[in-house]
Amino acid sequence: MQTLVAYVENKPGVLNRVSSLARRLAINIDSLTVGPTENEEIARMTIVAHTDEKGAHRLEASLEKLVDVLLAENISDRSLLERDLALIKVSADQQSRPHLMDLLKVFRGRVVDVAPDSLIVEVSGTVDKIDGLLEVLRPYGVLEMARTGRIAMTRGGDLLQPPDGAGEPEAATKS
Amino acid sequence: MKLTGAEILCETLERLGVKEIFGYPGGAILPVYDALGKSKLHHVLVRHEQGATHMADGYARASGGVGVAMATSGPGATNMVTGIATAMLDSSPVVCITGQVGSKLLGSDAFQEIDITGITMPITKHNVVVSRAEDIARTVREAFLIANSGRPGPVLVDITKDAQQTSAEFHWEKSAPKLPPKRKRASFEKAEFDRAVELLNSAKRPLILAGHGIMISGAMKAFAEFVHAGHFPVAMTLLGIGAFPANDPLNLGMMGMHGEAWVNHAIQEADLLIAVGMRFDDRVTGDLRTYAKSAKKIHIEIDRAEINKNVKVDAALVGDAREVLEQLEPHMEKKERPEWHARIAEMKGDSAVRDIQSLPDNGHLYAAHVINDLWKETHGNAIVVTDVGQHQMWEAQYYHHNEPRTLITSGGLGTMGFALPAAIGAKFAKPDADVWVVVGDGGFQMTMAELATIVQEKIKVNIAIINNGYLGMVRQWQEFFYDKRYVATPMVAPDFAALANAFGIRGERITARADVVTTIRSAREYKESVLIDFRVEQEDSVYPMVPAGASLHEMIRRPNNPLVETSAEP
Numbered sequence: 001m002q003t004l005v006a007y008v009e010n011k012p013g014v015l016n017r018v019s020s021l022a023r024r025l026a027i028n029i030d031s032l033t034v035g036p037t038e039n040e041e042i043a044r045m046t047i048v049a050h051t052d053e054k055g056a057h058r059l060e061a062s063l064e065k066l067v068d069v070l071l072a073e074n075i076s077d078r079s080l081l082e083r084d085l086a087l088i089k090v091s092a093d094q095q096s097r098p099h100l101m102d103l104l105k106v107f108r109g110r111v112v113d114v115a116p117d118s119l120i121v122e123v124s125g126t127v128d129k130i131d132g133l134l135e136v137l138r139p140y141g142v143l144e145m146a147r148t149g150r151i152a153m154t155r156g157g158d159l160l161q162p163p164d165g166a167g168e169p170e171a172a173t174k175s
Numbered sequence: 176m177k178l179t180g181a182e183i184l185c186e187t188l189e190r191l192g193v194k195e196i197f198g199y200p201g202g203a204i205l206p207v208y209d210a211l212g213k214s215k216l217h218h219v220l221v222r223h224e225q226g227a228t229h230m231a232d233g234y235a236r237a238s239g240g241v242g243v244a245m246a247t248s249g250p251g252a253t254n255m256v257t258g259i260a261t262a263m264l265d266s267s268p269v270v271c272i273t274g275q276v277g278s279k280l281l282g283s284d285a286f287q288e289i290d291i292t293g294i295t296m297p298i299t300k301h302n303v304v305v306s307r308a309e310d311i312a313r314t315v316r317e318a319f320l321i322a323n324s325g326r327p328g329p330v331l332v333d334i335t336k337d338a339q340q341t342s343a344e345f346h347w348e349k350s351a352p353k354l355p356p357k358r359k360r361a362s363f364e365k366a367e368f369d370r371a372v373e374l375l376n377s378a379k380r381p382l383i384l385a386g387h388g389i390m391i392s393g394a395m396k397a398f399a400e401f402v403h404a405g406h407f408p409v410a411m412t413l414l415g416i417g418a419f420p421a422n423d424p425l426n427l428g429m430m431g432m433h434g435e436a437w438v439n440h441a442i443q444e445a446d447l448l449i450a451v452g453m454r455f456d457d458r459v460t461g462d463l464r465t466y467a468k469s470a471k472k473i474h475i476e477i478d479r480a481e482i483n484k485n486v487k488v489d490a491a492l493v494g495d496a497r498e499v500l501e502q503l504e505p506h507m508e509k510k511e512r513p514e515w516h517a518r519i520a521e522m523k524g525d526s527a528v529r530d531i532q533s534l535p536d537n538g539h540l541y542a543a544h545v546i547n548d549l550w551k552e553t554h555g556n557a558i559v560v561t562d563v564g565q566h567q568m569w570e571a572q573y574y575h576h577n578e579p580r581t582l583i584t585s586g587g588l589g590t591m592g593f594a595l596p597a598a599i600g601a602k603f604a605k606p607d608a609d610v611w612v613v614v615g616d617g618g619f620q621m622t623m624a625e626l627a628t629i630v631q632e633k634i635k636v637n638i639a640i641i642n643n644g645y646l647g648m649v650r651q652w653q654e655f656f657y658d659k660r661y662v663a664t665p666m667v668a669p670d671f672a673a674l675a676n677a678f679g680i681r682g683e684r685i686t687a688r689a690d691v692v693t694t695i696r697s698a699r700e701y702k703e704s705v706l707i708d709f710r711v712e713q714e715d716s717v718y719p720m721v722p723a724g725a726s727l728h729e730m731i732r733r734p735n736n737p738l739v740e741t742s743a744e745p
Contacts, residue, residue, distance in 0.1 A: 013292075017296060020297060057482075061479040061480035062480045064479070065478070067300075067301045067321060070356060070358060071357075162356075164356055
């Protein structure tokens with residue numbers, strides 16, 4: 001699994017170009033998240049792809065060839081902070097509810113909705129942590145789940161910022 | 176100045192230096208055609224939109240500038256797809272302008288509405304829909320910039336009919352391209368460069384693989400200086416032909432599936448390959464597991480996505496070929512490498528003769544004779560535009576190009592039907608050039624309607640049909656790999672000379688070797704286009720041949736003809 005971050009133009013069709021590129025390279029995307037940045041014209045993507053280092057290099061280099069992609073970087077080898085957020089609707093009656101509450105404490109999950117026979121749990125963290133919570137919730141009956149997919153950021157002073165300034169073309173062709 | 180979108184488009188194209196547009200009108204692009212009529216742009220009416228894209232492509236390849244093709248929405252646009260893909264695979268700067276239904280109708284399945292930007296997304300370098308007149312100038316300028324910068328490629332601009340019709344302010348200065356800000360990557364680190372220099376100076380058996388990128392970056396001079404500085408032997412890719420003179424003693428010839436035997440053997444024996452502006456296509460490497468096992472590799476390439484794609488390299492110098500070569504050249508230690516050059520000469524052996532002219536005339540007409548005679552009669556100075564198949568490989572083997580942009584051929588996509596329209600485009604780019612189409616009887620029949628374009632435009636393009644009555648290359652594969660079961664390859668063709676006459680073009684038919692030279696000579700002297708139907712040996716094959724997927728040194732050699740093909744095994 002490889003993790004890439006891309007800054008892209010925030011406009012229609014860009015997501016299609018990015019996902020279409022992965023399809024063309026026969027790379028399966030595990031998760032792809034898009035969100036705004038502090039600059040409203042630029043969006044940030046985190047792409048988690050089922051591929052090896054070579055595939056990630058091709059994806060990264062090919063992404064940067066797209067006019068609308070400002071930067072793409074494989075950050076798999078870097079020191080990363082990764083987060084996934086999940087909403088999990090789980091069966092819960094009066095008897096099981098206290099047990100569930102205890103479990104959630106361990107996973108630092110929060111109950112965000114309570115109904116007579118179910119709860120919605122919100123949990124964020126690494127993929128492993130959410131998978132771990134799911135594992136223990138399953139016996140109670142997981143009715144529905146929504147996950148955001150991963151977002152990732154390199155730690156500390158290792159900055160990955162969108163390039164600024166007016167776009168200059170690549171080296172002009174000489175003939 | 177307030178202009179309609181259509182007028183803005185024409186004004187912008189003129190200011191970008193466009194002289195000719197290859198296109199075909201239709202409903203959704205009619206406002207532009209109306210404006211074209213009032214502009215200085217010359218519109219070349221094609222007979223099929225695929226022809227328009229190939230012409231723009233041929234124009235681009237012959238000139239080094241951008242070629243422009245135009246079509247209406249729907250079928251006009253979809254007919255361009257093959258031509259766009261051809262340009263994409265061969266990194267050719269083509270800008271396609273298509274009409275689109277009015278923006279209010281988008282997505283409604285209106286008459287002749289098709290999502291052409293969706294369709295062409297994977298076969299364009301970039302594409303865009305324009306639905307406001309005020310965006311046309313900037314978008315078209317951006318399209319030209321994108322098409323012909325870095326690694327060139329096709330760009331499609333789809334303009335809605337209402338954007339063509341409405342009026343907007345036209346300011347050249349205010350419509351300057353505004354491309355997204357891109358991250359600047361350092362081309363390569365000093366350590367990488369030093370490693371390359373070290374490899375170059377320590378190699379005993381170096382070999383350069385010269386590709387299309389040399390021509391695109393205008394690096395011919397820098398490349399020749401680099402080659403001579405290190406006294407490196409050079410092997411050419413198909414699209415690289417012309418980037419380094421064929422008459423230079425260091426030029427070994429073409430590599431790959433139908434490359435010369437000694438070239439492929441030299442690659443397999445080299446201890447260093449220096450790939451310049453080429454991408455290790457499967458047609459030049461053969462089986463990757465056995466490819467150049469004893470060689471370290473240096474890759475000079477502008478497209479970072481090509482690095483380590485097919486062949487893992489030891490030093491990658493990402494950048495413009497000319498700039499990189501100019502940086503490397505002063506570091507080259509002067510070496511004569513007599514042993515290595517002697518070894519290559521030895522591998523050439525008798526096959527270096529390859530002198531088909533000295534073969535006795537046995538009454539048969541071989542394609543190689545025709546092409547070799549064409550080379551001699553044109554003094555190697557023609558622009559030759561080929562199609563795809565056997566004749567294409569024979570051209571690459573027997574026509575020796577000393578100048579860049581004089582062989583125009585569909586390499587990556589292998590598009591049959593390319594030659595005739597691409598030659599028309601090349602003729603517009605180089606009106607004074609002696610332009611020859613070399614085409615098979617199969618490919619010619621795919622786009623021969625463009626003969627009418629030649630006549631309507633009153634241009635001179637000579638056409639040599641290498642007519643063997645088969646889809647020759649496919650027949651050759653059937654002969655070698657399918658036990659001579661010639662399924663769907665024998666092909667009936669019209670009388671091409673009579674067909675040419677019907678179009679108003681002089682037609683000739685040649686069946687004897689003795690008539691080849693005189694016919695070529697008279698065709699060159701004739702002031703209008705001439706089509707020559709060369710009836711060549713029907714079941715001739717292209718040798719040597721590396722079967723698809725085989726190792727590069729495992730070539731099928733020409734049987735029983737020591738004069739043409741022999742060389743020592745490595």
